Amino acid sequence: MAVMTRWLDPDEQRTWRAYVAASRALMDALDRELQRDAGMPHAYYELLVRLSEAPDRQLRMSELAEASGSSRSRLSHAVARLEAAGWVRREECPTDRRGQIALLTDEGFATLAAAAPGHVEGVRRHLFDALSPAQVDQLRRISETLAEHLTGS
Amino acid sequence: MAVMTRWLDPDEQRTWRAYVAASRALMDALDRELQRDAGMPHAYYELLVRLSEAPDRQLRMSELAEASGSSRSRLSHAVARLEAAGWVRREECPTDRRGQIALLTDEGFATLAAAAPGHVEGVRRHLFDALSPAQVDQLRRISETLAEHLTGS
């Protein structure tokens, strides 16, 4: 038997469209700024951040994929580029011969350190400056709920 | 004189990371579903929606770009693909000989109509079902504020 579609009511429509417009505009702006100022897309910046926070600035490819919410394939291509740029090195994993370890180089760390202030400033300008403290708190709860909901299913 | 970076405090960090994770996961999920079920990415689906809502199901390229928050170049490439798929047709603009009009074909409309229920269901499942009515309202206000803030600057 046919299941009726639960269409969006006008309020939900409005919410959904605003959400899509805002999040795309935000990500586009940050991507553009990061590309201009640091020569890398936001996704790559995030990979460097994750590595910089890891013990010895290194992670297994699968751990890095997990930490960054990236597919294995995407990560593989990305790390290849980051390696070509001299920001990351790959090493064999001593405990699992299938494994690869991605390691942030000093040059990668320096590039990240140079890019960080501008990027953070962008996040602040485009996001936090526009919202009240209460809204920031709401956005945190909403985002955490959604993230959990999405990765849980 | 050097301006100090206004770094993110731990709460802001948490908010920002959750936001990025959630919005990427959400868009990725919808993109994957739409690609699987309708053979088009979410961005193309949105173009068809905008056209379907326009008078006579047609819009000037520049209007469509504006309505969808897309660059002219992106739209040009996108419409070329949509045209190749038979979902959109291009026509000369009678009042401005530089102009092009993008027109949703019957086939495009039918494809859209077939894709809509599944997509709406996905939006509901991934987004609205996870949030309380109050949160949906908060998200609407936040998103509208952000969208305005971003496109205004």
Add this chain to the structure above:
DNA sequence: GCGCTTTGGTTGAGCGTTCAACTATCTTCG
């Protein structure tokens, strides 16, 4: 009417992501 600028739109190269194979290693279990 005639240059200058602006606007509308396209194009091609380069890059990042996805998807579907594919290889190699590890694990499990009879």
Add this chain to the structure above:
DNA sequence: CGAAGATAGTTGAACGCTCAACCAAAGCGC
């Protein structure tokens, strides 16, 4: 042990987006 299946990661093709360069038509100033 040895075969079957799971896991780690890579690869190449197809596709979508960005950026800069470009062309054509429209508007503007004189």
